[in-house]
Amino acid sequence: MVIRVAAGIIMRDDQVFIALRSQDKHQGGCWEFPGGKVEMGEEPDTALARELAEECGIAVQESAPFKLIRHDYSDKSVELHFFLVTGFSGEPHGKEGQEVAWVPRQELGRYTFPEANVPIVQAMLA
Numbered sequence: 001m002v003i004r005v006a007a008g009i010i011m012r013d014d015q016v017f018i019a020l021r022s023q024d025k026h027q028g029g030c031w032e033f034p035g036g037k038v039e040m041g042e043e044p045d046t047a048l049a050r051e052l053a054e055e056c057g058i059a060v061q062e063s064a065p066f067k068l069i070r071h072d073y074s075d076k077s078v079e080l081h082f083f084l085v086t087g088f089s090g091e092p093h094g095k096e097g098q099e100v101a102w103v104p105r106q107e108l109g110r111y112t113f114p115e116a117n118v119p120i121v122q123a124m125l126a
C-alpha cells in the first residue's frame with residue numbers, strides 16, 4: 001500500500017521553514033517539510049492546506065506543485081506531493097510543539113532529511 005503525503009516547502013525571501021520530526025514518528029529525528037497524509041477522497045492541495053494549518057498555524061494563499069516523489073522505505077512506501085508555498089497568512093510555528101527553523105535555501109544541505117527528500121534538497125541547492 002502506498003501512502004499519499006502532501007508537504008509544503010514554505011518560502012519567505014530566500015528562507016525555507018522546516019520542522020523536526022519527533023523520535024517516535026516514522027523517520028523520527030529527521031527534518032521535514034511540514035505536511036501529512038492525504039485523506040481518502042481528498043486532493044493533495046487540500047491536504048496541504050489542512051496539514052499546514054494543523055502543524056504550523058498558517059493559511060496557505062499561494063502554492064504550486066513542485067515535485068512528485070515515490071519512495072520505498074523498508075517499512076512503507078510513500079508518494080510525496082511537494083508544493084512550493086510562497087504565500088500564506090499567519091506566522092509559521094511549531095503548533096504541535098515540534099522544533100522548527102527558518103533556513104537559508106543554500107544551507108538546507110546541513111540538515112538531515114528523510115531519504116525520499118534528497119532530490120528536493122538537491123533542487124533547492126541548485
Ligand SMILES: Nc1nc2c([nH]c(=O)n2[C@@H]2O[C@H](COP(=O)(O)OP(=O)(O)OP(=O)(O)O)[C@@H](O)[C@H]2O)c(=O)[nH]1
Binds near residue numbers: 114
Ligand atoms: N511531512 C513530511 N513527511 C515526509 C517527508 N519526507 C518523507 O519521507 N515523509 C514521510 O511521509 C509520511 C507522512 O508523514 P506524517 O507523519 O507527516 O503524516 P501526518 O502528519 O498525517 O502524521 P500522523 O500520521 O502522525 O498523524 C511519513 O512516513 C514520513 O516519514 C517530508 O518532507 N514531510
Ligand SMILES: [Mg+2]
Binds near residue numbers: 034035036051055
Ligand atoms: Mg505531518
